[in-house]
Amino acid sequence: MTFSDFGNKLCGESGILQLMDDIGKPLPKGVKPYRLGGGNPAQIPEIQQMYRRRMEQILNTGDDFEKLIGFYDSPQGRVEFIETVAEFFKNKYGWNIDGKNVAVSNGSQSACFYLFNLLAGTFTENGRQIKKRILFPLAPDYIGYADQGIEKDMFVSIPSTWEEEGNNFKYHVNFELLENYLEKNFSKIGAMCVTRPTNPTGNVLTDTEVKRLSSLADRYNVPLIIDNAYGLPWPNIIFTDDASPYYGKNIILSMSLSKIGLPSLRTGIIIADAQIVKALGNLNAIAALASGSMGQAIATPLIRSGELVQKAQDFVRPYYENKAKKAVAAFHHYFEGTDYRLHKSEGSIFQWILMNNLSVTSKEFYSKLKEKGVIVVPGEYFFFGDDIEGGLPSLKDHAHYSKCLRINYAGPEDEVEQGIKIIADMYRKFSR
């Protein structure tokens, strides 16, 4: 059986799917697993209890449960949830939004699929076709975007710069390259997109960087998508104080309930200009009819009362920050004496290790580690978006391209520490 170009583009040749398949394959017999690869959030008791209480409340309040399961929400989302989210952000941050600025999707991955293909790809205007792309100002960025374009070559990325401090480093936007590129190509850019905090690196774009990106968005009238899945005010997996929530003209803010404990209820939230929200609701109607209601119904009063945000601050951030500190300490302890740099751990559930002396590619190193039971994600996959017109340096020429690993530090502490130890031991073995 053959599939369409759409089918082959999205899922036929995807390196990511091959990787997912490989990660899912059983380990060699008798090998103990160290699961540092996946993206599942941690199980935090206080958060679980909050949702359990809320579910019991739904069951104990008249026919709330029956009304919840028995009716489709509107394609834009559950009216009460949308209004509550808008009200919350308006009150907390003074953002000038209402229900017309909030759309819900079956997870923010779906929302990004809609957004990328709505704002980029082929545009026919007055009979003339032009191609627009999504511009990622800070590569490496989220692996899950890499295959979301329906058309070919829909993404273009600016390779990051970085600053080093001892055995730590931090990526920064190469604004010189970005501004130069935008000045020449803005008419071919449909939107910019960043994750903040960044999956895979744990980087958090500074407020200064975000404002500068936002002013570029305004100057060129190109929306800036900020994927805030790990950010403020929830889930608050962010350990720096120089990172306020940001919204404004030309900003499309993507949020989620996944990383605050509800990944399986698939609730993505987009805050944006009313015209974009309307288009997202329409796309959702055609492609999915409506989004799931359960996550929205559970979260509505928790957002309204402030409990969700308070619990994020009191339990989620400390939980991850504590784990992150221990993982950072383990990295520096076990890698001591090797040539390594660890990206500053500022947020998200990941850390990013750079091994300058690696004698094999990080893809090959991933396979070696898997033989030892250690599951990680090799760095190459996060360097996507080569400029097919050749105006930008290839991501493959980034000095970190085949020298990094993404690890999920949020698992059981012993498993994470032992996993890091094995990575360090193997790095010594596979050093030039």
Add this chain to the structure above:
Amino acid sequence: MTFSDFGNKLCGESGILQLMDDIGKPLPKGVKPYRLGGGNPAQIPEIQQMYRRRMEQILNTGDDFEKLIGFYDSPQGRVEFIETVAEFFKNKYGWNIDGKNVAVSNGSQSACFYLFNLLAGTFTENGRQIKKRILFPLAPDYIGYADQGIEKDMFVSIPSTWEEEGNNFKYHVNFELLENYLEKNFSKIGAMCVTRPTNPTGNVLTDTEVKRLSSLADRYNVPLIIDNAYGLPWPNIIFTDDASPYYGKNIILSMSLSKIGLPSLRTGIIIADAQIVKALGNLNAIAALASGSMGQAIATPLIRSGELVQKAQDFVRPYYENKAKKAVAAFHHYFEGTDYRLHKSEGSIFQWILMNNLSVTSKEFYSKLKEKGVIVVPGEYFFFGDDIEGGLPSLKDHAHYSKCLRINYAGPEDEVEQGIKIIADMYRKFSR
């Protein structure tokens, strides 16, 4: 702001979205509403109680609730659910399937979006591009498909024939036209698709018709998608005995938990060849990461024990059949003396009335009815899929094109009856 061709194709020019907008607009002040337009299933107490008990069971069984909300399922679906569904159908009907033949999506609307665009559109093979289409053997068919093609002109439909019996009629597949068309064009057809029971008409393709379609699928090696959202063994909104569940080589069976009371939990189920299931899982990974788990978790033991199917038989079918009979009686009572035909009410939550003497189009008639508070869906929208190559008669030339309405008969009986009365009164007013 301008949107891509993808955005405009899916949601920019869609008549359906305009209709949805219009249906959603408030009625004139003081006008009593008769809501016969929507697709929401009915609220059936015994079904609601089953789900409430099941939700309580999840909460009362160790950490089942926490495990349910806190982990992503695989992109193909929840392993336990997939295995249970496969086992159930294998045991009940002897189908030769296992877990590799079952995929889950965020509702069957999403599954169809994936399937249509996977099996039709542009195919590039050996550098040569060909266009394939989805063929609907029995138009009119489901309005929700009409805009799901990412590319233009992806659908082609065979206008139905019909047989009349007094004031009733039933659509049939025009096999002569279909076979003739397929013989010439099979290489340009990616799949065939039918809803059974049919939304909007309440038709149920006979076993003979399905077998004949299936043998065409085999002859031309073109998959046949059977959308079984209203069918057997659940939700069992099907009132004829000549309609067995059907699966086999080249069949893609689409099912759902929506019409058995869980529309808001967005659970679509595809049973198909392993290669198609694998592709659907991959598409879901890229476009949505994973599907929601709640519907799957609630339904798993209910499917395994047979309770879901038993309750469908004991409560869902009788509930709708009783309502359907009353609505049919109301139609014949209030339309008496006019030139009308009612489609045989064999299944689904809809009935389809043909008014041969209508002096305005059914779109115009819809507006007149809305002024009186009666919300229905005009028939034109279900006649989509004109053959752009001109080999088939235009759907617009179907004798029923602008003379039918779809009504949802499942609402409160008084509201349905009074709504039908108003439609009949208005038909008398707008007769030639």
